Amino acid sequence: MRPTVHDIAAEAGVSLATVDRVLNNRPGVRSVTRDKVERAIAALGYVRDVAAANLAKGRTYPLIFILPAGENSFMRGLEAEVRAAMARSAAERTDITILSVPAFDAPALAAALLDAREQRPAGVAVVAVEAPEVAEAVKRLREDGIAVVTLVSDLPGSERDHFAGVDNIAAGRTAGSLMGRFLGGREGPVAVLAGSMLVRDHCERLEGFRAVMSEDFPGRRILPVVEGQDNPALVETLVDTLLDKHRDLAGIYSLGAGNRGLVSALEKAGRAKAICAIAHELTPHSRAALVTGTIDALLNQNAGHEVRSAIRVLKAKADGLSVIAAQERIRIDIFLKDNLPVEQA
Structure with missing residues (x-):
């Protein structure tokens, strides 16, 4: 059986409240006591279920998606997928905001990223434009501990956390x-x-x-x-x-x-x-x-998969968890008139 917080408390000879303070990095624990708890965690091989802990605490993840405006049908489809995710917010414990910027406008995109930074979200997903000012804005978000996922178009060489898109x-x-x-x-x-x-x-x-x-x-x-x-x-x-x-x-x-x-x-x-x-x-x-x-x-490329991937990655990064690379790989579909998927009513 997996070790529990009760096992940690017994191993360290402390109360459950003390274990909870250490696990959540809260004050009020003497350094010698904190060391005893951390040694017990290591000895037992305890791995915290962050998702379960967040669910118990009712944590919500504020996320911002920055998308290009305009007539691009794919981008409007991408926006529709973000809005579908907004409709699932209660179940997924997210609070999603969409910011629109002119397409291919690097200064406007950099400004939007800095505006997003002021809102202190858990993470930002952005359709990137490759420009120094955009990379600098991403860097400033990351310096503040805000996760960044590039969506559809990447920003290589920047400090973004992940790219949700095809090769x-x-x-x-x-x-x-x-x-x-x-x-x-x-x-x-x-x-x-x-x-x-x-x-x-x-x-x-x-x-x-x-x-x-x-x-x-x-x-x-x-x-x-x-x-x-x-x-x-x-x-x-x-x-x-x-x-x-x-x-x-x-x-x-x-x-x-x-x-x-x-x-x-x-x-x-x-x-x-x-x-x-x-x-x-x-x-x-x-x-x-x-x-x-x-x-x-x-x-x-499947816009819905990209949006769902971005949300999963941003939540994982906010929790300090690793990303499952295979789950987040976006495939390239090839369609001829003979293999078109059935249109959804």
């Missing part, structure tokens, strides 16, 4: 393999659409995509990246220009959002079937385009 280099490599195989012997260059090269997930997807195209399909020309800021109207304009300038365009890899603009431009030009289009994230719009064949394949 984006692997995602880009997967897109490259699909593009090269789908095109086969069809001639012509491939265009790349990004949201912004200020975010790590887009940079890593591009890195993986270019690596595979160079290694496995070296004869294929990759055009310079164009950035659509995840804005459907801007993406449509950029794709219109690409189609006019490169009449022999064979493929388009959309590694960001704004895919409504991509679909509109391809269909308007009558080239939806002639150009291989590979994109990210399963949304109502991208699903419809996959069904019609305008998009050939979608790489997807």
Whole structure:
């Protein structure tokens, strides 16, 4: 049987109240008595069930999610998952707040992180923009003992605790393999659409995509990246220009959002079937385009899993517990029109 607080009290020759004070690091215990209790804990191999203790005390975890504003369908889906978690707050003992910032705006994101710091939450989850001021803001949160999880887009080199997202280099490599195989012997260059090269997930997807195209399909020309800021109207304009300038365009890899603009431009030009289009994230719009064949394949990350993972990690970090890496690994889904999941009513 696992040792209990009663066993500790008996081993150390002290009261249960004294054991409770030591376990919770409260004052009122002489150093010699504290040493006796700690020796008893070590001798018995006692491991405290922090989750049970917090449940007994009715502890609530205040958490802040910082998300980009705008029309990005995936981000709005991510926000919906956070709001679903808010609806479960009573059962999960969380108190979740959402802060919105303009997409790809590093100064605004850094300011939001510092605002979050002033609220003294147990943890912060943030869709990161890679910039020095953002990394510095994360550092200041961590200095105050506030856990930080980057969500969807990472901030490597910072002092964040955990990244809840897919391996984006692997995602880009997967897109490259699909593009090269789908095109086969069809001639012509491939265009790349990004949201912004200020975010790590887009940079890593591009890195993986270019690596595979160079290694496995070296004869294929990759055009310079164009950035659509995840804005459907801007993406449509950029794709219109690409189609006019490169009449022999064979493929388009959309590694960001704004895919409504991509679909509109391809269909308007009558080239939806002639150009291989590979994109990210399963949304109502991208699903419809996959069904019609305008998009050939979608790489997807499960927003609900990412939000639930972020909450689990932030709570564990607040309690000083370790994270189960396998449980928090976010997989990359590959969807064709033939294996789409059934839409939920």
